[in-house]
Amino acid sequence: MVLGNEYLKVVEERFQAVKDLGDKTIDQLAEDDHQWSFNEASNSIGVIVKHLSGNMKSRWSDFLTTDGEKPDRNRDQEFENDISSKEDLITTWESGWITLFNTLNGLTVEDLLKHIVIRGEDHTVLEAIERQMAHYAYHIGQIVYIGKQLKGENWRELSIPKGKSEEYLREKLNSASPTNVKNEI
Numbered sequence: 001m002v003l004g005n006e007y008l009k010v011v012e013e014r015f016q017a018v019k020d021l022g023d024k025t026i027d028q029l030a031e032d033d034h035q036w037s038f039n040e041a042s043n044s045i046g047v048i049v050k051h052l053s054g055n056m057k058s059r060w061s062d063f064l065t066t067d068g069e070k071p072d073r074n075r076d077q078e079f080e081n082d083i084s085s086k087e088d089l090i091t092t093w094e095s096g097w098i099t100l101f102n103t104l105n106g107l108t109v110e111d112l113l114k115h116i117v118i119r120g121e122d123h124t125v126l127e128a129i130e131r132q133m134a135h136y137a138y139h140i141g142q143i144v145y146i147g148k149q150l151k152g153e154n155w156r157e158l159s160i161p162k163g164k165s166e167e168y169l170r171e172k173l174n175s176a177s178p179t180n181v182k183n184e185i
Helices: 003-028 045-060 075-079 086-106 125-154 165-175
Strands: 115-118 121-124
Touching (some): 003 086, 003 125
């Protein structure tokens, strides 16, 4: 096993797992839920999606050759709550992820220790990937939290429901062989 290949495989799975949490939250939203925010200082799900998508397009386009903060990115505009429909929300969401996964799928082991620039700061590709993973997980956690608040008792759990940990573990251990047990996020 080449460690770099394993890392690229695992990090792609982790990005997908984080995206899945967002997908499952967005799926539960009513048409206008994405526009709700707690107050003027808070971001709506729509704003967070716009920000994530803008960040992904900027960071992952021409990833190895240009600064990750592209000159045509308008970060401040990402924080305007102007996504008009759930369909537009999903289109915006998916466009960022497509950019990320296309770039990630094109990376090789040799790329991991190359140096790239984000906002003028030098990073190894490995550091840049980890930086983005932390950033995206942070914001998708916000999306999930807002979704849970909006849906209340109608929320469909995305992981192990409260009070069901032992039952979940028993089921996993009874149905899985040691080689195919996957970690939960």
